[in-house]
Amino acid sequence: MILEPTPDQIIFYQIIQTALAKLYRAGKEPNIKKVCGLDVAYRNETATAAAVILQIGKGVVEKSIVKGRSQFPYIPTLLYAREAPLLLAAYKNLKTTPDLIVVDGHGIAHPRKAGLATIIGILLDKPTIGVAKRLLVGEVKESNKVLARIFYKSRCVGYRVKPEGSKAFYISPGYKIGLNGVKRIIQLLGLRYPVVLKEADRIARCWS
DNA sequence: GCGACAG
């Protein structure tokens, strides 16, 4: 059984998160040749994490799967406490070093500016972006556009991409990537939901 | 206090 964290534990995780948020840096635009996708699937008490490496113009070149037990429940804003440990384990099993890590979840588009993607990036000291299917906080401005900005507390924290005829998704900087970097990566993806995340999702679910 | 709320 996964026991609910006590109020004290919740506060503890929030403090860690706020402290890590101060370490965020935009960094400089990386040359992206290899990208890593990170996702987790669940089946009862068992969690399955997948780390997939995609080489641009070549396809999947490596994958890592790690299984474990859910140690923490899903609590909005504290997703990192639930998923970061297993995702980090899966990533560290890889022999390939990617130029960018794409995480299923938000980056700085978070109440404490440190979503799962940001924390993964800081702990690995690697460039990351967060890609989510729904918004956690903030509002989309100029939602008529395919590429629209997300604002939270009067600050732009990322973009909503809405391809013609497809479902929208949300991208925010994780770590060592700024808003301009994210914008450039979105173009590099052809304004499409990242293939590397679809792969990570498919593989995690397949092994769960 | 009420409602919202990534995966």
Added chain:
DNA sequence: ATCTTGTCGC
């Protein structure tokens, strides 16, 4: 996230 069959539409 997951539980789940058929069904609507391009």
